Amino acid sequence: MTDLPARGQMLDVVIVGAGVVGCATARELSRYRLNVAVCERAAEASQGGPTKANTGIVHAGYDPIPGTLMARLNVRGNAMYDQLTEDLGVHMEHHGTLVVAFSPSERGHLEELLARGRANGVPGLRILERSELMELEPNLSPEANSALFAATGGTVEPYELTLALAENAALNGVEFLFEHLVRSLEAIPGGWRVNAGERVLETRFVVNAAGLFADDVSRMAGAGDFHIHPRLGQYLLLEDRADYDVQHPVFQVPTPMGKGIVVSRTPDGNIIAGPTADDVQDKDDLATTADGLARVLAGARKSIPCLDTRQLVAEFTGARAVIVGHDDFLVEQGAPGFFNAAGIKSPGLTAAPAIAEELISLLKGAGLGTTSNPAFIPINARVPLFRECSPEQQKRMIAEDPRYGRIVCRCETVTEGDVVRAIHRPVGARTVDGLKFRTRAGMGRCQGGFCGPRILEILCRELGLDPLSVTKCGTGSEILAGRLRPKGDNDA
Numbered sequence: 273m274t275d276l277p278a279r280g281q282m283l284d285v286v287i288v289g290a291g292v293v294g295c296a297t298a299r300e301l302s303r304y305r306l307n308v309a310v311c312e313r314a315a316e317a318s319q320g321g322p323t324k325a326n327t328g329i330v331h332a333g334y335d336p337i338p339g340t341l342m343a344r345l346n347v348r349g350n351a352m353y354d355q356l357t358e359d360l361g362v363h364m365e366h367h368g369t370l371v372v373a374f375s376p377s378e379r380g381h382l383e384e385l386l387a388r389g390r391a392n393g394v395p396g397l398r399i400l401e402r403s404e405l406m407e408l409e410p411n412l413s414p415e416a417n418s419a420l421f422a423a424t425g426g427t428v429e430p431y432e433l434t435l436a437l438a439e440n441a442a443l444n445g446v447e448f449l450f451e452h453l454v455r456s457l458e459a460i461p462g463g464w465r466v467n468a469g470e471r472v473l474e475t476r477f478v479v480n481a482a483g484l485f486a487d488d489v490s491r492m493a494g495a496g497d498f499h500i501h502p503r504l505g506q507y508l509l510l511e512d513r514a515d516y517d518v519q520h521p522v523f524q525v526p527t528p529m530g531k532g533i534v535v536s537r538t539p540d541g542n543i544i545a546g547p548t549a550d551d552v553q554d555k556d557d558l559a560t561t562a563d564g565l566a567r568v569l570a571g572a573r574k575s576i577p578c579l580d581t582r583q584l585v586a587e588f589t590g591a592r593a594v595i596v597g598h599d600d601f602l603v604e605q606g607a608p609g610f611f612n613a614a615g616i617k618s619p620g621l622t623a624a625p626a627i628a629e630e631l632i633s634l635l636k637g638a639g640l641g642t643t644s645n646p647a648f649i650p651i652n653a654r655v656p657l658f659r660e661c662s663p664e665q666q667k668r669m670i671a672e673d674p675r676y677g678r679i680v681c682r683c684e685t686v687t688e689g690d691v692v693r694a695i696h697r698p699v700g701a702r703t704v705d706g707l708k709f710r711t712r713a714g715m716g717r718c719q720g721g722f723c724g725p726r727i728l729e730i731l732c733r734e735l736g737l738d739p740l741s742v743t744k745c746g747t748g749s750e751i752l753a754g755r756l757r758p759k760g761d762n763d764a
């Protein structure tokens with residue numbers, strides 16, 4: 273990792289936000305000889321917005337209205353995923369996606385989506401009749417009538433992709449500053465002064481990838497005056513069981529509020545059902561509600577009637593960043609040297625690599641130098657987690673490093689070796705959630721009840737932390753409230 277330039281020296285680009293868009297942009301910029309920093313208010317990449325809480329579908333591109341930026345970047349982003357996930361060692365499932373019609377009248381919507389998809393240039397679309405559909409998805413409701421199959425649709429774990437993008441960007445010289453909330457921006461000759469709390473950075477260009485807060489950041493720069501409101505999506509996460517398993521993400525026909533309730537299997541092997549779509553005011557309120565989860569369940573059971581809530585693992589909410597009065601992505605130069613990537617709602621995960629390309633082309637147009645970085649390494653050397661390995665590989669891992677022989681998380685078979693590695697990777701884990709999203713420790717049935725204390729102990733040991741300072745997800749979420757005995761007392 274390169275050091276930031278000394279005080280007074282200018283960076284080339286500061287990116288505000290380490291969600292999937294900020295991290296994809298950072299990685300794309302690291303192809304060039306540039307000094308780039310990412311300021312993120314959360315304690316870890318991917319954790320400050322919907323990047324960690326979405327359905328994880330790599331959308332084919334039949335849904336956006338033809339001619340929109342969203343349509344173009346969705347289709348382009350989808351086409352980039354194969355190479356991107358291969359380079360970064362990220363697991364992607366290529367199974368295609370289904371939009372199911374439950375009545376002959378809904379079939380008209382499928383025809384409309386098919387026509388839209390073709391206009392958007394989406395390959396591999398076709399309508400399946402009931403018999404073929406039921407063969408593909410045996411647990412589907414008998415009410416299902418027909419479906420649009422999109423062969424280029426797939427799934428990823430969105431946080432896995434984002435952490436891998438951040439890691440690759442850091443490997444190639446990008447600096448990440450976590451728990452650095454950008455509070456103000458000031459135009460200076462030839463660029464911007466970025467006030468990120470304890471750090472003040474000077475940079476030629478700023479990229480605003482602040483998700484739900486992109487309107488606030490844009491206003492700091494005196495740029496485009498738009499307003500973002502959150503549209504909440506609640507989810508249920510269940511253990512995968514054969515009697516309600518799905519092979520493809522199963523959508524229903526979309527509504528004006530979104531793509532409707534989907535039932536899908538995540539690459540890590542959970543069944544995910546959701547999201548709802550409710551417009552709210554408070555950007556920080558991500559509470560689930562009994563009513564919301566009941567609507568998720570009812571909607572999901574319309575597609576997969578035998579969904580069994582006894583297998584519930586977790587419930588969570590993500591918030592779409594909806595620009596009032598602008599039903600498209602906003603990727604633009606908002607002020608000289610200041611660029612917005614705003615209103616990045618679904619399919620923003622899919623489009624992120626293409627949004628990054630779009631931003632770089634705008635930055636080049638504004639004078640960003642793009643001499644290739646001769647040391648650019650596109651590939652992350654991914655070391656598999658213990659549970660992903662064959663018994664023979666596992667034996668070898670334990671022989672080489674006995675920490676792989678100590679299970680930390682029983683539900684998800686995560687070893688001490690996995691945890692230590694996740695801490696010491698580039699842009700490594702610093703929090704309990706950071707470890708959870710990198711290794712799945714705490715993501716299983718007991719939700720960290722068993723492994724929590726062990727994870728805290730390992731974080732302290734590896735990072736030299738005081739136990740009282742270890743957080744779930746950054747300052748303000750400390751796990752321990754205080755000591756029963758003064759520090760230094762013999763604990764034996």
Ligand SMILES: Cc1cc2nc3c(=O)[nH]c(=O)nc-3n(C[C@H](O)[C@H](O)[C@H](O)COP(=O)(O)OP(=O)(O)OC[C@H]3O[C@@H](n4cnc5c(N)ncnc54)[C@H](O)[C@@H]3O)c2cc1C
Nearest residue numbers: 289291292293313320321326329454483505619620621622
């Ligand atoms: C319910 C739901 C389902 C979805 N499903 C899909 C799907 O299946 N497929 C798909 O393609 N897309 C999907 N999406 C869309 C996708 O999740 C988003 O488009 C994407 O995550 C947006 O990424 P981002 O980087 O723009 O924003 P974010 O993830 O919000 O990242 C922005 C970051 O900026 C940080 N930040 C904000 N303000 C500041 C500041 N002042 N200083 C420093 N940091 C700051 C935040 O902490 C955050 O980490 C879904 C979205 C939702 C909500």
